[in-house]
Amino acid sequence: MFEDTLELAENKLLLLYIFKKIKFPISNNEITQIILENDFINYFTLQQYLTELLSANFIKKITHSNNHKFIITKKGLKVLMLFGNRISKDKIDILEQYLNKKIKDIKKNLSINASYSNDDENNFIVELKISENNSTLMNIQLNVDSNKKAKELCKKWKKGYSELYYTIVELLMRN
Structure with missing residues (x-):
């Protein structure tokens, strides 16, 4: 019984680890593929764990254009930070590979776009976009006052879009 409880906890932590490692929202099919291809958890148990992680607010479901994706929450990250050492090194190694x-x-x-245009002499419009299968996940337009700032925003978006996306979604989902 105790061993079953430890395995259940480890498997849920493993799921949180995957969400953290990937850093952007993934679909049920994608997480299922990762888990099943590595023989970590059976399909039905995985679906139960995902439901439980959602109920506990360790992950959130994001819906856009009838596409459902999961993303780890700050609460999930905190739990992973506190208890992540309970995931076996073997499973971590398999997952990392x-x-x-x-x-x-x-x-x-995913398609990542960052561009800017000159609206007038001192006004640049920066467009930062993430699309998946021709469906827009996020589109941000900003006005900045210099070419240098516009270029820097584009560069940062292309380099760190997944973490920026995650941070923006987390900020918007706060109560």
Whole structure:
């Protein structure tokens, strides 16, 4: 019984670890593929764990254009930070190898765009966008007062879009 409880906790922490490691919202199909291809958890138990993680607010479901994605919350990150050492090193190693090979495939459906235009002499409009399969996940337009700032925003977006996306979503979802 105690061993079952430890395994349940470890598996949920493993799911949180995956969400943290990927850093951007992923679909149920994507998380299922990661888990099943590595024989971590069976399908039905995985779906139960996802439901429980949602209920506990360790992950959130984001819906856009009838697409449902999961993303880890600050509460989930905190739990992972406190108890992440309970995930076996073997599972972490397997997961790290898998993600290193597959992260490009997972992200391939994403399109990241950053551009700017000169509205007038001292006004630049910067557009930062993330799309997936021709569906916009996020589109931000900002006015800045210099070409230098516009270029810097574009550069930062292209370099750190996943963390910026996560931070913006977290800020908007705060109560």
